[in-house]
Amino acid sequence: MVDFRYHLVSLVSVFLALAVGIILGAGPLQNAIGDTLSNRVEALRASRDDAREKFDAANDELKSSNAALKKAGEQLVDKTLTGRRVALVVMPGASDEEITAAQESLTLAGATITGRMDLNAKYASSDGAAHRKAVAGQVGPALGQAQDAGPDDVIAAAISHILRKGVNDGASAPLVAALTAKGDALVKIADLKQPADAVLVVAPKELRLANASKAKKAAAAKVYTQAFKDLSAKGPTAALGADGGKNDLIVSLRGTKSGSTVDHAGGTQASINTPIAVASEILGGHVHLGTGQSAESPIGTRVDVAVPGAAGSNAANGNGNG
Known part of the structure; x- marks a missing residue:
């Protein structure tokens, strides 16, 4: 049968450990833990903001590139x-x-x-x-x-x-x-x-x-x-x-x-x-x-088709593949 004093010592040890933890947490370790957590949060926030700025910049660049490509494309096929x-x-x-x-x-x-x-x-x-x-x-x-x-x-x-x-x-x-x-x-x-x-x-x-x-x-x-x-x-x-x-x-x-x-x-x-x-x-x-499988070119070259009835127009321009 376990001696009562063994239980008493065990309980005292538990409460002593809890007390020491509370004292250290509220005192010397409090600032260190808080500073570490704050620094990590700030680092994550800065990383997030940096990633968002890079994404926005890349997205703006993509939109500008698409707009330029669209404008150039309209000129490339205009009146063809x-x-x-x-x-x-x-x-x-x-x-x-x-x-x-x-x-x-x-x-x-x-x-x-x-x-x-x-x-x-x-x-x-x-x-x-x-x-x-x-x-x-x-x-x-x-x-x-x-x-x-x-x-x-x-x-x-x-x-x-x-x-x-x-x-x-x-x-x-x-x-x-x-x-x-x-x-x-x-x-x-x-x-x-x-x-x-x-x-x-x-x-x-x-x-x-x-x-x-x-x-x-x-x-x-x-x-x-x-x-x-x-x-x-x-x-x-x-x-x-x-x-x-x-x-x-x-x-x-x-x-x-x-x-x-x-x-x-x-x-x-x-x-x-x-x-x-x-x-x-x-x-x-x-x-x-295009850019898919077996495509020959991402963008084609301008092809001008004669306007029906205009000078130089002929039956080959619209009546089938030669």
């Missing part, structure tokens, strides 16, 4: 597309901000936007393959397509005709009816009354297809990629996409070796490169601009 008409083809998932930015950049270069055609999920879904085959059977003869042409190629040819001839063209009416049939529409058309000299395809970083598996999305991406290739074969076609990462759709379009491409949609860089890519296509050349 005067009198030219451009139609937009929008793939599922492309953002409204990027579409608006593309329209503004083309307009600043002097182009007129003739309208817009949105390709919907049914355009490329695995489940809609039978329907697309039936539509191709309807529109193929009107386009003079070979009987062995693939359904998706025939539909892309129909889209190209509508874009480049306008919805008021006599041959466009049955094509529009087949592609926009109520309940089975493959596309949505806004305006497009005027024929376009060039087509700009706006692609998303990732296709937005509801309830689609990874395999179905990959299959759909191939259909949209083929559509870009087919449109390019019919006339001047450029594509605008995301940041050009390994799995971006724009990289897939770029890999077709047809048409022109621009990455980093919505940015200052793309606002300069988009009119340059379209102008290059009208003159029969292909460029791949």
Whole structure:
């Protein structure tokens, strides 16, 4: 049995230690601890303020650089597309901000936007393959397509005709009816009354297809990629996409070796490169601009397209890729 005196000594030791701690904390150590903590707080505050100043300075410099680049870019593309008409083809998932930015950049270069055609999920879904085959059977003869042409190629040819001839063209009416049939529409058309000299395809970083598996999305991406290739074969076609990462759709379009491409949609860089890519296509050349995978140059060089009807203008300036 433990002696009572052992407990007493233990209790006295505890209280003595507590008393010594209180005395030292309130006396000699108080100022030292307080000064140390205060110094650390001040150092952290100074470090934070310094980091904030550096961030603000870098942010201001970036804004100034972007403003200068934008101003230089406006001069670089000014009047390069005067009198030219451009139609937009929008793939599922492309953002409204990027579409608006593309329209503004083309307009600043002097182009007129003739309208817009949105390709919907049914355009490329695995489940809609039978329907697309039936539509191709309807529109193929009107386009003079070979009987062995693939359904998706025939539909892309129909889209190209509508874009480049306008919805008021006599041959466009049955094509529009087949592609926009109520309940089975493959596309949505806004305006497009005027024929376009060039087509700009706006692609998303990732296709937005509801309830689609990874395999179905990959299959759909191939259909949209083929559509870009087919449109390019019919006339001047450029594509605008995301940041050009390994799995971006724009990289897939770029890999077709047809048409022109621009990455980093919505940015200052793309606002300069988009009119340059379209102008290059009208003159029969292909460029791949941006900083993404397989891009040839961060910024393109000025391309002047002759104004329709002006001296020196000719049929080659707007009738396809040479």
